[in-house]
Amino acid sequence: MSLFPHVRFLISVASVEQFPNEPGNEVAFAGRSNSGKSSAINAIVQRNALARTSKTPGRTKLLNFFELAPGQRIIDLPGYGYAQASPVERAQWTRLIEVLPERENLVGLFLIIDIRRGITAQDEQLVEWAAAAGWQVHLLLTKSDKLNQRERAAALKTAQARLAEGMTAQIFSAHDRTGVNEAQGRLLAMLSNKES
Ligand code: GDP
Numbered sequence: 190m191s192l193f194p195h196v197r198f199l200i201s202v203a204s205v206e207q208f209p210n211e212p213g214n215e216v217a218f219a220g221r222s223n224s225g226k227s228s229a230i231n232a233i234v235q236r237n238a239l240a241r242t243s244k245t246p247g248r249t250k251l252l253n254f255f256e257l258a259p260g261q262r263i264i265d266l267p268g269y270g271y272a273q274a275s276p277v278e279r280a281q282w283t284r285l286i287e288v289l290p291e292r293e294n295l296v297g298l299f300l301i302i303d304i305r306r307g308i309t310a311q312d313e314q315l316v317e318w319a320a321a322a323g324w325q326v327h328l329l330l331t332k333s334d335k336l337n338q339r340e341r342a343a344a345l346k347t348a349q350a351r352l353a354e355g356m357t358a359q360i361f362s363a364h365d366r367t368g369v370n371e372a373q374g375r376l377l378a379m380l381s382n383k384e385s
Contacts, residue, residue, distance in 0.1 A: 191235050192235065192373055192377070193234050193235060193236075193257045193258065195256075195257075195258055196234045196235075196236060196255060196256065196257050196258075197255065197256050198253065198254075198255055199254040199255055199256045199262065200253075200254050201251040201252070201253050201254075202251060202252050202254070203251055203252075204284075205284075205285065205288045205289070205291075205292070208254075208292065209254060209262075211260075211262075211294075212260060212294075213259070213260030213261060213262060213294060214260065214261055214262070214294060214295075214296045214379075214380045214381070214382070215254075215262045215263065215264055215292070215294045215295050215296065215380075216262075216263050216264070216295075216296060216297040216298065216299055216376060216379050216380055217263070217264045217266050217289070217295060217297070217298050217299070217324075218230055218263055218264065218265050218266060218298075218299045218301065219266045219269070219298060219299070219300055219301065219315055220268060220269075220300060220301030220302065220312075221268060221269055221270035221271075221301075221302075221303070221306075221309065221311065221312070222268035222269065222270055222271040223268070223303070224268065224301045224302060224303045224306075224331065225301055225303060225331040225332050225363060226265070226268060226301040227265070228331075228363035228364075229299075229301050229329055229331055229361060229363050229372070230255075230263065230265060231363065232363040232366060232369050232372075233369060233372050233373055233376060234255065234257065234263075251267070252264055252265065252266055252267065252285070253265040257380070261380040261381075262294075263299075263376075264295075266285070267281075267282065267285075269282055269311060270309065270311050286315075286318060289322070290318070290321070290322035295322070295324060296324060296325065296379055296380070296382055297324050297325040297326070297327065297376075297379035297380075297382075298315070298316075298319040298324050298325070298326050298327070299327050299328075299329060299372075299375075299376065300312060300315060300316065300319075300326065300327070300328050300329070301329050301331055302328055302329065302330050302331065302348065303331060303332055304330040304331060304332055304333050304335070304336060304341065304344045304360070305332065305335055305336065305344075307344065307347060307348065308328075308347075308348055308351055313351070316351075316352070316353075316356070320353055320356070325355070325356075325379050325382070326352070326353075326355075326356040326357070327356070327357050327358070327359070327372075327375050327376075327379070328348055328352070328356070328357070328358035328359070329358075329359060329361040329368070329372060330344055330345060330348055330358060330359065330360050330361060331361040331362060331363065332362060332363075332364070333360045333361060333362040333367050333368070334362040334364045334365045334367065341360050344360075345358060345359070345360055357375065359371050359372065359375070
């Protein structure tokens with residue numbers, strides 16, 4: 190049975206001014222372009238094409254809100270680290286990063302990392318930014334099906350060593366569904382953690 194039977198796309202917004210004004214808790218999903226973020230969201234909320242798997246990395250400029258249940262939402266943030274990003278796109282990202290911490294509904298960050306690539310400098314900045322905002326942080330080391338057991342364990346250990354206390358990381362694969370249950374549990378715990 191689906192954990193999120195009533196999941197639905199809520200709204201796409203181009204700027205923070207257009208954010209929905211509704212009570213409840215939100216968890217943001219962030220990651221480099223092509224990290225597997227859309228696939229991870231689809232696997233976690235059990236909908237095949239909820240977050241459209243982008244075929245053009247970095248071209249998804251809008252923030253997409255999805256409602257999992259009344260008062261529980263996820264925000265799909267634009268992918269970052271796209272080499273061909275224009276100065277305007279970079280400025281939009283910077284502004285987003287500056288204003289998101291003001292959003293009281295936000296309680297957590299899911300950071301999607303391609304397990305073969307590991308944590309980049311930009312990922313690390315986001316972790317620090319989320320910690321400063323007081324959000325919970327959970328890392329999904331995705332595409333784990335591309336590594337063997339030993340390599341996965343090593344990648345998880347390396348990532349965990351770079352996290353501050355209270356932050357968590359796990360191995361994940363949207364393709365073979367490794368870690369989907371764990372990610373769902375972590376997401377639900379974050380969303381029900383704090384009433385706003
Ligand atoms: P996004 O740009 O971060 O939203 O990433 P996508 O979800 O669109 O995925 C980018 C590419 O990685 C696509 O070609 C996906 O098929 C592939 N991909 C995503 N998740 C996985 C995974 O768990 N395993 C493997 N092997 N490939 C994946």
